[in-house]
Amino acid sequence: MATGTNRQILLVETPKGKLSPQNFSLSEGAIPSPKDGEILVRVKLISLDAANRAWMQGATYRSAVESGTVMAGGSISEVVESKAPGFATGDLVFADTGWQEYAAIPAKAADKVPAMEPMSHLLSVYGIAGLTAYHGLLDVGKPKPGDTVVVSAAAGSVGSIVGQIAKLKGCTVIGIAGGDDKCALLKSELGFDHAINYKTEAVGKALRAAAPKGIDVYFDNVGGDILEACLFNMNNYGRIACCGAVSQYDGAPPAHGPRGIPGLIVVKRLTMQGFILTDFNDKREEALADLQSWVAAGKIKVREDILSGLENTPAALIGLLAGENIGKRMVKVS
Amino acid sequence: MATGTNRQILLVETPKGKLSPQNFSLSEGAIPSPKDGEILVRVKLISLDAANRAWMQGATYRSAVESGTVMAGGSISEVVESKAPGFATGDLVFADTGWQEYAAIPAKAADKVPAMEPMSHLLSVYGIAGLTAYHGLLDVGKPKPGDTVVVSAAAGSVGSIVGQIAKLKGCTVIGIAGGDDKCALLKSELGFDHAINYKTEAVGKALRAAAPKGIDVYFDNVGGDILEACLFNMNNYGRIACCGAVSQYDGAPPAHGPRGIPGLIVVKRLTMQGFILTDFNDKREEALADLQSWVAAGKIKVREDILSGLENTPAALIGLLAGENIGKRMVKVS
Numbered sequence: 001m002a003t004g005t006n007r008q009i010l011l012v013e014t015p016k017g018k019l020s021p022q023n024f025s026l027s028e029g030a031i032p033s034p035k036d037g038e039i040l041v042r043v044k045l046i047s048l049d050a051a052n053r054a055w056m057q058g059a060t061y062r063s064a065v066e067s068g069t070v071m072a073g074g075s076i077s078e079v080v081e082s083k084a085p086g087f088a089t090g091d092l093v094f095a096d097t098g099w100q101e102y103a104a105i106p107a108k109a110a111d112k113v114p115a116m117e118p119m120s121h122l123l124s125v126y127g128i129a130g131l132t133a134y135h136g137l138l139d140v141g142k143p144k145p146g147d148t149v150v151v152s153a154a155a156g157s158v159g160s161i162v163g164q165i166a167k168l169k170g171c172t173v174i175g176i177a178g179g180d181d182k183c184a185l186l187k188s189e190l191g192f193d194h195a196i197n198y199k200t201e202a203v204g205k206a207l208r209a210a211a212p213k214g215i216d217v218y219f220d221n222v223g224g225d226i227l228e229a230c231l232f233n234m235n236n237y238g239r240i241a242c243c244g245a246v247s248q249y250d251g252a253p254p255a256h257g258p259r260g261i262p263g264l265i266v267v268k269r270l271t272m273q274g275f276i277l278t279d280f281n282d283k284r285e286e287a288l289a290d291l292q293s294w295v296a297a298g299k300i301k302v303r304e305d306i307l308s309g310l311e312n313t314p315a316a317l318i319g320l321l322a323g324e325n326i327g328k329r330m331v332k333v334s
Numbered sequence: 335m336a337t338g339t340n341r342q343i344l345l346v347e348t349p350k351g352k353l354s355p356q357n358f359s360l361s362e363g364a365i366p367s368p369k370d371g372e373i374l375v376r377v378k379l380i381s382l383d384a385a386n387r388a389w390m391q392g393a394t395y396r397s398a399v400e401s402g403t404v405m406a407g408g409s410i411s412e413v414v415e416s417k418a419p420g421f422a423t424g425d426l427v428f429a430d431t432g433w434q435e436y437a438a439i440p441a442k443a444a445d446k447v448p449a450m451e452p453m454s455h456l457l458s459v460y461g462i463a464g465l466t467a468y469h470g471l472l473d474v475g476k477p478k479p480g481d482t483v484v485v486s487a488a489a490g491s492v493g494s495i496v497g498q499i500a501k502l503k504g505c506t507v508i509g510i511a512g513g514d515d516k517c518a519l520l521k522s523e524l525g526f527d528h529a530i531n532y533k534t535e536a537v538g539k540a541l542r543a544a545a546p547k548g549i550d551v552y553f554d555n556v557g558g559d560i561l562e563a564c565l566f567n568m569n570n571y572g573r574i575a576c577c578g579a580v581s582q583y584d585g586a587p588p589a590h591g592p593r594g595i596p597g598l599i600v601v602k603r604l605t606m607q608g609f610i611l612t613d614f615n616d617k618r619e620e621a622l623a624d625l626q627s628w629v630a631a632g633k634i635k636v637r638e639d640i641l642s643g644l645e646n647t648p649a650a651l652i653g654l655l656a657g658e659n660i661g662k663r664m665v666k667v668s
Contacts, residue, residue, distance in 0.1 A: 059601070060601050061601050220596055223595070223596045223597065227595075227596060228591075242596040242599040242600045243600065244596075244600055245596050245597045245600060248597060254593065255590070255593070256589070256590030256591060256592075256593055257562075257590060257591035257592045257593050257594060257595035257596075258590075258591045258595060259588065259589070259590055259591050260591060261557070261561075261591035261592060261595055261606075262554055262557045262561060262576040262578075262579050262591075262606070262608065263557065263579045263582060264608075265576040265606055265607070265608035266576045266577065266578060266579060266608040266609070266610070267393070267394050267395055267608070267610075268608065269607075269608045269609055269610060269613060270606075270607070270608050271605060271606070271607045271608075272595075272596070272599055272604075272605070272606040272607075273599070273603075273604070273605045273606075274596065274598075274599035274600040274601070274602065274603045274604050274605075275600070275603055276600070276601075276603060279603060
């Protein structure tokens with residue numbers, strides 16, 4: 001049995017406005033013992049996701065994170081003790097362990113993952129980010145060769161892969177991101193055709209210039225004004241894949257939705273469709289095989305942003321919500 | 335060749351706010367002569383549609399109606415002179431003749447329709463209204479037996495048929511309409527399970543009571559606050575068929591869209607899809623056959639609201655936008 005302390009990050013209280021370090025505290029507890037059917041895992045790499053912020057508020061696809069408890073979050077972890085068939089010490093799993101060094105979790109809530117180098121790819125291109133990009137673009141957005149595809153939060157973990165998959169499917173790809181450095185990288189390194197810096201450019205005007213024939217597929221990670229600008233530039237029969245609304249997670253809920261709904265939806269015969277990765281569990285192996293072949297062939301470049309130290313996890317999430325990362329952000333714990 | 339005068343209703347100017355009688359004028363012109371490839375028709379029954387109002391402003395699926403010209407509108411008309419192969423005197427056609435007694439139109443812009451009793455069914459259940467209800471509900475909304483289906487403008491030409499088709503497909507049906515008389519009729523005559531009077535009831539609360547298991551399909555004719563109330567009550571994987579936004583046609587465009595977009599679209603994995611009837615031209619015969627069999631079997635009751643006299647057409651549209659009709663409104667011209 002593991003002995004020693006278990007450092008944990010607690011959510012002190014449900015944030016009312018912008019997330020701040022004061023919403024979290026570092027605590028030390030005992031390393032738990034797994035019950036029958038459980039495994040004890042040591043957390044290695046914590047995944048940071050904009051959705052973490054939405055979970056705090058509730059009203060998502062999972063129950064709210066209660067104040068005073070360990071902050072929820074997915075991680076790659078190593079089994080250190082197993083009381084469940086099919087799991088052995090040394091196995092790697094992906095699970096919602098929360099932000100802590102050790103967790104005892106039901107084996108049925110853990111997905112075994114293969115050892116690989118670098119392990120971080122299990123959280124980026126072969127994790128939720130890569131699979132979300134894959135299914136959201138291909139199964140929801142359904143781009144055809146020659147289509148114009150726009151993706152927001154384009155330098156983020158999902159957007160950076162969406163754009164690259166769209167390119168290899170023969171589309172013209174426009175990324176929307178916050179910062180000239182991000183925009184430069186999208187074009188020079190990731191092969192995007194155009195990049196729009198929403199912090200300095202008028203997005204609607206920039207879209208009209210970059211997509212003179214209109215937008216066929218918009219992969220929406222942000223909602224709000226950028227969704228509205230895309231709506232006004234969609235082509236007839238365009239598809240909007242609704243993946244997230246990061247512009248609306250960190251603060252009060254917006255007073256109103258984007259203009260043009262439902263008028264433009266009708267006139268242009270648009271389809272807006274929301275999705276969550278687990279909707280596509282039955283296609284997971286096919287998706288992973290495609291992603292692996294594309295990475296191996298150099299057709300998808302994987303960007304990661306790895307910080308160190310459990311104590312830095314709150315700042316890592318706050319920074320992610322402010323858009324400071326390029327590619328998939330994670331925190332190395334052990 | 336026909337001689338005599340041709341009474342016409344002109345759109346005097348593009349309305350800036352609510353439509354009023356002053357936006358129209360009655361004019362008399364000569365009966366036109368058809369050119370080669372054209373037919374001269376005598377207008378019998380003019381179709382009134384909320385979309386007529388949207389056409390005036392432009393930015394729809396057709397070009398705007400220019401001020402000073404005959405107001406656009408579909409009608410059932412009779413051919414009085416043909417200079418086009420395939421059309422003979424006495425044939426009935428559906429075409430955008432505009433609001434006038436006679437029109438010379440390209441034969442290719444006219445659809446021949448069969449003589450039937452009552453002729454008005456060509457504009458209601460077998461016309462744009464019935465076909466829009468059919469395809470929008472079945473091909474876009476895709477209800478399954480046992481689903482809860484909500485339709486707005488439920489006592490209107492489209493909504494009254496949507497609800498009846500949903501009932502015969504085994505769904506629980508809730509209609510939203512403006513007025514206790516309409517709500518009573520939906521339940522007593524058209525077989526709806528519940529009816530909500532949006533003028534006197536809080537729609538969100540009424541929906542929670544009428545649809546305790548949530549909404550699976552929402553057929554949206556109105557947009558605005560009612561769309562928002564439905565969004566908040568949709569079930570996971572629900573479908574919203576976007577048919578129109580009548581709440582937003584007669585006045586200034588809304589400052590904002592409904593709240594909950596895209597957040598609820600993502601979390602509930604909703605699909606919002608806009609459509610226009612012509613998208614389903616290839617399924618038209620099948621739809622008409624179904625509608626005819628349902629009407630013959632008494633499974634669909636057809637409500638019509640027929641006014642008389644070309645000069646009353648502006649008032650008929652203004653009244654339709656104010657919701658005074660039950661069922662399909664039309665004006666008998668000759």
